[in-house]
Amino acid sequence: MADRLPVTVLSGFSGAGKTTLMNHLLAHSAGSRVAVLVCGAQDGQTLAPLPPGCEATVLPSGNAMLAEAARLAAEGRFDALLVEADGLDEPLAIAEGFLFEAEHGGGPDAAVQPDTLVTVVDAATFLRDVNEAEFLGDRGLAQHGDDDRTVAEVLLAQVEFCDVIVLNKADLAGADELARLRAVLHALNPRAEIIKASFGNVPPQQVQDTGRFDFEAAADAPGWLAALRGEAPVADAAGGVSTLVYRRRRPFHPQRFADLIHTEWLREHGSVLRSRGLFWLASRMETAGDWNQAGGVCRHGGAGAWWAALDPAEWPSDSAERAEVEADMQVDGAPAPFGDRRQELVLTGLDLDHAALQARLDACLLTDTEMAAGIDAWAAYPDPFPAWVDDFDDEDGHDHGHSHGDDCGCGDPEHHHGHAH
Template identity: 45%
Template sequence: VEMSNGCICCTLRDDLLLEVRRLAAEGRFDYLLIESTGISEPMPIAATFDFTTEEGESLNDVARIDTMVTVVDAASILNDYSSAEFLADRGQTAAPEDNRRLVHLLVEQIEFANVVVVSKTDLVSFDQLDQVHALIKALNADAEIIDAVYGQVDLDEVLGTGLFDLEKASAMPRWAQELEGHHDSEADTYGIESFVYRSPKPFHPQRLHELLAQPTATLPGVLRYKGYLWLASRPDWVGCVSGAGRMCNIEPVGRWWAASPRSRWPDDAEMRAAIEAKWTEPYGDRLQEIVLIGQQLDRAALTAALDRCLLNFTETRKGMAGWRELPDPFPGWEATPPAQAA
């Protein structure tokens, strides 16, 4: 069944619901394989199965997601991961306003997968294939990796695995697991290591921007980094930093609780205890907390590089009013932070 001219998780959602229901009603099929386009993001597709219509109908009534499979090209993934290209540069956008970069899509597709099929393995050397495996494990230590030539894959490895769990897939990519203190030893066999950089001091926006502008040079060995940060020039904001390959993105995700009136704090005692557990005077819950994942990481050198981006003693003494005047080359955020804290 082919569905075209739309997105499977929005304009084609009703069509998908109807087709899956029709096929299920026939009672002739054990499994249904949904193949989306190569530029699709997996999370919205998976969430489509939890979507309930106004009539109370859901795909979960007749089917469940068993396995999320991502296919990567062994011959091109390493170059694509280091690329600064937009999807538009390859003529592969979902809409005219689609401004996603290729590497960000690759990361999303690999991090969300239960199984990663590495195709065209016959076109690369053993060393290159090891690098591909290491990259996949750096992004998703739990993923099963299957090497394939001419697309030959045992169906038992991709059907009926029971591996998919929407809550786990959406909440715990490798970087999030590291923040929670969960380390996956299987990734160690691929030479993958990681650590969490933490500091209660704010970053100088100009120095951090310079560091992240050339991450392959300033953060050697790092394949992926993501976490939360605070810029001295934007002391009310929780920033989320996400880097892969040569590309980096920093965006706001809420306010620090320290920048919010206590009247807006959650009433739940457990949540308040979690806030207070990270509280350090004089800046409250403001904190740099960034996971770095890669190979042959020099933890001391990487930590020192990030430490140099923090405010020094003289800059710190200027206080928050002075920090707001620091040169800040990052793109602007909204003038007024949202009411909720991160």
């Protein structure tokens, strides 16, 4: 097998400064032989003259990057590979592609080794963009007809899954704004190192050959996941950044919850930039709801069956995983009346009034009288949510990782008030 070729991937929205950073790294490559792959190059994008021993290839958007990386690794001519991802690419998908090729490709493919995932953030526009409900199509950036992602969704996906965040164009933001932005980024991804920069001026050793990449650690890095694991949510009183973890073992009334999420509740008690988690509707005892909000648009759908809705024979056979399931069935050391069914939402944002947000959600829960009415009565409650397609066909029939459902506007009074589409 060829020597492993360490790969640094530069992700970030168009205009954040990826090319500027890459040119800076090449200019300070100190005689190293660096291969460069530029994916989905934009008009007007220019590379600086390459140092001796370096080579650049411009690729269209798509999977050609993996094949080209494997070819370069097989040649054995380079010390490192520097990849500039397309502005809409998500680091998670890129990392999965590299790891899949390393595991299943064999031969030269296995020589490509992710080393550092870097996300470049535009300090002057990030907070504005993640507060909006602007779709990629609104900017003419959608990659295909079915690409209904928002700008905020792409930005947050790039920030939440990476090893290093380069806070670029810091010269265009004031000190208070930079401190606030740094606090937000740290709350979104507590694991990532945050480097302030102007004109892509970053010491190469902070983003190349760092050995920081760890797929499992990166996949668990988002702040909302850390909060659900019980790790202390990141908070910054000076910057006004905080995270609310909302947990209840009582179902939502479907009509009251639907009414709430079609209001501006995520902007009326501070500004919720990001919220994720599971929710439980009284009218749907079998399936967990998946909640996913980025900026001004939230999406909801089916997340798979509650473990309590399945025969225990279908629970994980692995002892550690089964212990986690059994723990979810407990509350304060006693069996929960409805198993693992619960509300479990994480909300991160600026200047949040936690008590007010909790009160809004609590008002959607069933009252004591409604709880006493029982499951049969709950099934007849008005339920305006669309049907959740039951296509959670992983090995054990239980997947809380996919969303198949509806969108709702949640915070931008000018765009997508109510349903986004």
